[in-house]
Amino acid sequence: xxxxxxxxxxxxxxxxxxxxxxxxxxxxxxxxxxxxxxxxxxxxxxxxxxxxxxxxxxxxxxxxxxxxxxxxxxxxxxxxxxxxxxxxxxxxxxxxxxxxxxxxxxxxxxxxxxxxxxxxxxxxxxxxxxxxxxxxxxxxxxxxxxxxxxxxxxxxxxxxxxxxxxxxxxxxxxxxxxxxxxxxxxxxxxxxxxxxxxxxxxxxxxxxxxxxxxxxxxxxxxxxxxxxxxxxxxxxxxxxxxxxxxxxxxxxxxxxxxxxxxxxxxxxxxxxxxxxxxxxxxxxxxxxxxxxxxxxxxxxxxxxxxxxxxxxxxxxxxxxxxxxxxxxxxxxxxxxxxxxxxxxxxxxxxxxxxxxxxxxxxxxxxxxxxxxxxxxxxxxxxxxxxxxxxxxxxxxxxxxxxxxxxxxxxxxxxxxxxxxxxxxxxxxxxxxxxxxxxxxxxxxxxxxxxxxxxxxxxxxxxxxxxxxxxxxxxxxxxxxxxxxxxxx
Amino acid sequence: xxxxxxxxxxxxxxxxxxxxxxxxxxxxxxxxxxxxxxxxxxxxxxxxxxxxxxxxxxxxxxxxxxxxxxxxxxxxxxxxxxxxxxxxxxxxxxxxxxxxxxxxxxxxxxxxxxxxxxxxxxxxxxxxxxxxxxxxxxxxxxxxxxxxxxxxxxxxxxxxxxxxxxxxxxxxxxxxxxxxxxxxxxxxxxxxxxxxxxxxxxxxxxxxxxxxxxxxxxxxxxxxxxxxxxxxxxxxxxxxxxxxxxxxxxxxxxxxxxxxxxxxxxx
Numbered sequence: 001x002x003x004x005x006x007x008x009x010x011x012x013x014x015x016x017x018x019x020x021x022x023x024x025x026x027x028x029x030x031x032x033x034x035x036x037x038x039x040x041x042x043x044x045x046x047x048x049x050x051x052x053x054x055x056x057x058x059x060x061x062x063x064x065x066x067x068x069x070x071x072x073x074x075x076x077x078x079x080x081x082x083x084x085x086x087x088x089x090x091x092x093x094x095x096x097x098x099x100x101x102x103x104x105x106x107x108x109x110x111x112x113x114x115x116x117x118x119x120x121x122x123x124x125x126x127x128x129x130x131x132x133x134x135x136x137x138x139x140x141x142x143x144x145x146x147x148x149x150x151x152x153x154x155x156x157x158x159x160x161x162x163x164x165x166x167x168x169x170x171x172x173x174x175x176x177x178x179x180x181x182x183x184x185x186x187x188x189x190x191x192x193x194x195x196x197x198x199x200x201x202x203x204x205x206x207x208x209x210x211x212x213x214x215x216x217x218x219x220x221x222x223x224x225x226x227x228x229x230x231x232x233x234x235x236x237x238x239x240x241x242x243x244x245x246x247x248x249x250x251x252x253x254x255x256x257x258x259x260x261x262x263x264x265x266x267x268x269x270x271x272x273x274x275x276x277x278x279x280x281x282x283x284x285x286x287x288x289x290x291x292x293x294x295x296x297x298x299x300x301x302x303x304x305x306x307x308x309x310x311x312x313x314x315x316x317x318x319x320x321x322x323x324x325x326x327x328x329x330x331x332x333x334x335x336x337x338x339x340x341x342x343x344x345x346x347x348x349x350x351x352x353x354x355x356x357x358x359x360x361x362x363x364x365x366x367x368x369x370x371x372x373x374x375x376x377x378x379x380x381x382x383x384x385x386x387x388x389x390x391x392x393x394x395x396x397x398x399x400x401x402x403x404x405x406x407x408x409x410x411x412x413x414x415x416x417x418x419x420x421x422x423x424x425x426x427x428x429x430x431x432x433x434x435x436x437x438x439x440x441x442x443x444x445x446x447x448x449x450x451x452x453x454x455x456x457x458x459x460x461x462x463x464x465x466x467x468x469x470x471x472x473x474x475x476x477x478x479x480x481x482x483x484x485x486x487x488x
Numbered sequence: 489x490x491x492x493x494x495x496x497x498x499x500x501x502x503x504x505x506x507x508x509x510x511x512x513x514x515x516x517x518x519x520x521x522x523x524x525x526x527x528x529x530x531x532x533x534x535x536x537x538x539x540x541x542x543x544x545x546x547x548x549x550x551x552x553x554x555x556x557x558x559x560x561x562x563x564x565x566x567x568x569x570x571x572x573x574x575x576x577x578x579x580x581x582x583x584x585x586x587x588x589x590x591x592x593x594x595x596x597x598x599x600x601x602x603x604x605x606x607x608x609x610x611x612x613x614x615x616x617x618x619x620x621x622x623x624x625x626x627x628x629x630x631x632x633x634x635x636x637x638x639x640x641x642x643x644x645x646x647x648x649x650x651x652x653x654x655x656x657x658x659x660x661x662x663x664x665x666x667x668x669x670x671x672x673x674x675x676x677x678x679x680x681x682x683x684x685x686x687x688x689x690x691x692x693x694x695x696x697x698x699x700x701x702x703x704x705x706x707x708x709x710x711x712x713x714x715x716x717x718x719x720x721x722x723x724x725x726x727x728x729x730x731x732x733x734x735x736x737x738x739x740x741x742x743x744x745x746x747x748x749x750x751x752x753x754x755x
Contacts, residue, residue, distance in 0.1 A: 407682045
């Protein structure tokens with residue numbers, strides 16, 4: 001280390017600081033690798049999960065020099081994996097690297113053979129390459145790692161593998177060539193299913209859904225989703241994604257009620273840090289709720305950090321709420337760029353008839369009797385025969401239960417019915433029940449989600465039992481001894 | 489040239505000749521022979537092998553299936569349409585970059601959208617629609633189908649019917665006729681709910697019948713619940729939901745018990 005500092009001083013004083021952080025990062029990486037080792041030997045997946053989490057925290061601090069130093073530390077220099085991985089790293093920071101490798105080589109331990117460590121190195125290099133925007137190298141590196149993974153069947157690798165799958169797909173997405181890896185992902189999914197790697201299945205299913213939805217292949221996505229095995233979610237993040245994709249598919253297939261549930265759940269379950277994801281969820285959820293005839297509350301659009309992104313949807317909601325076709329059209333045109341890039345344009349086209357419905361409902365609430373010609377004027381229906389159009393539109397709205405009215409054909413007017421007292425029906429009872437059930441379910445799920453270290457409960461009991469047993473034995477021995485005394 | 493390809497080309501030539509003569513019997517025969525021959529081409533979906541003849545093979549296969557789809561419309565066979573369309577679809581989605589797009593692509597996709605609309609398969613309609621790029625929505629054939637769906641959802645049935653006059657392609661007429669029937673059923677369903685009664689003349693106009701005879705036949709066949717008297721059609725009203733008089737006790741007991749059980753678990 002002294003060697004290191006001296007060199008920096010000669011070059012530039014500011015570099016010494018960066019080299020200090022570099023060496024501390026390296027130190028952290030070494031700690032992580034030892035965590036993986038203990039995890040691998042003890043077969044404790046939990047430790048490896050923790051290692052991956054710690055790596056994500058170091059992500060910003062990674063430099064080429066640090067990564068390559070770590071590679072030489074973790075893998076045998078000259079081994080196949082080492083040379084392959086090093087070839088992906090940029091060589092422009094040569095001077096920095098020399099020193100670090102020198103120091104680490106000196107203390108390089110001989111525990112190369114561990115496959116977990118090798119896969120971890122792949123993951124590290126891949127993350128580094130993606131962060132450095134070297135997407136083509138990232139693609140090559142991820143493909144190599146997938147080849148290596150296919151020949152490995154260890155449960156402790158699964159966690160690392162699922163992360164690798166994710167970055168594999170991500171690197172292809174960044175270079176816009178997702179279609180190419182669909183076959184590989186499918187075969188990986190099959191492999192994960194055969195090996196009962198549930199985390200891998202979960203991740204790969206999501207990647208496949210993402211892959212299909214990227215090309216708007218909703219049909220294939222739904223077919224895969226409905227046939228893929230489902231089980232209790234292992235990772236919250238993956239589950240959120242799954243819900244989001246599910247919500248999207250259901251929206252397209254007009255199952256709005258289910259779609260709304262999935263999308264809102266996804267938005268709620270997503271971690272606070274995942275702002276982009278939550279914005280997407282909210283956008284879709286807003287549209288689905290509008291399609292259902294609901295008006296989302298203002299607070300949805302005022303959430304922290306989302307206000308700007310949700311503005312187009314806010315104005316859209318406003319147009320639907322007022323039931324003004326003209327305003328709706330201007331909003332749709334004004335933000336057509338946003339809607340096209342969000343790929344919600346077709347959904348917004350569907351909204352048109354909701355705008356008419358809302359307008360009609362407003363009219364029916366305000367007037368007990370109104371002529372169809374006035375309805376057509378208020379809805380701004382522009383066609384050759386607005387009255388006939390208005391009549392059939394009102395008729396359909398009545399059939400679908402959107403308005404409670406009758407048409408008087410002879411006089412050409414719409415007659416609203418008196419609204420009944422909702423509290424005289426079972427409606428409030430049902431609503432109350434559904435809320436109670438929701439709360440109870442939430443409580444139960446929260447209890448189930450509590451985590452306990454495995455078997456700690458059992459061990460404690462057996463320890464107690466052992467003590468008890470020993471005590472009993474002692475008493476028995478004493479008793480026998482006393483009896484013995486008595487006899488004599 | 490590859491002998492198989494020559495054979496297919498010749499057979500397809502005869503098919504096209506019969507097609508122009510409107511000799512549909514011969515067409516169907518030739519088509520089944522052609523389909524068997526096509527199975528021998530290795531470059532076709534799903535294998536997509538890179539063969540030297542790939543471009544010609546794919547082009548002719550796509551052409552054959554396009555004709556097959558149009559033929560199924562002319563013979564008014566919806567099942568055959570669906571089958572042929574699904575065979576054709578991979579050529580549109582997965583061969584970009586190998587062969588240039590077909591000029592028939594959008595008319596046929598629009599036709600398929602129309603078919604889904606006629607069969608009231610709205611979810612599939614939207615799934616198909618999502619596959620199209622935004623630019624495709626400007627195409628008159630696609631636009632026609634999309635606007636129809638919109639008017640259909642809104643309930644502006646007049647617009648649906650007048651759209652028959654502005655069909656972008658002659659093959660669309662068949663489905664538009666079918667759509668008129670679907671629309672009539674929809675109107676009947678709506679009228680039932682929206683009106684107490686209609687005079688026979690109004691009912692005739694709304695349901696698009698030219699004579700009283702047709703109207704009464706339709707009513708006896710499709711809606712036996714309706715009643716014709718005093719020159720008016722009376723619709724049977726479905727019973728309105730009554731305000732509940734009695735307490736649904738059994739359900740309430742069940743719910744309360746389940747709350748008690750859940751609470752017990754919490755406390």
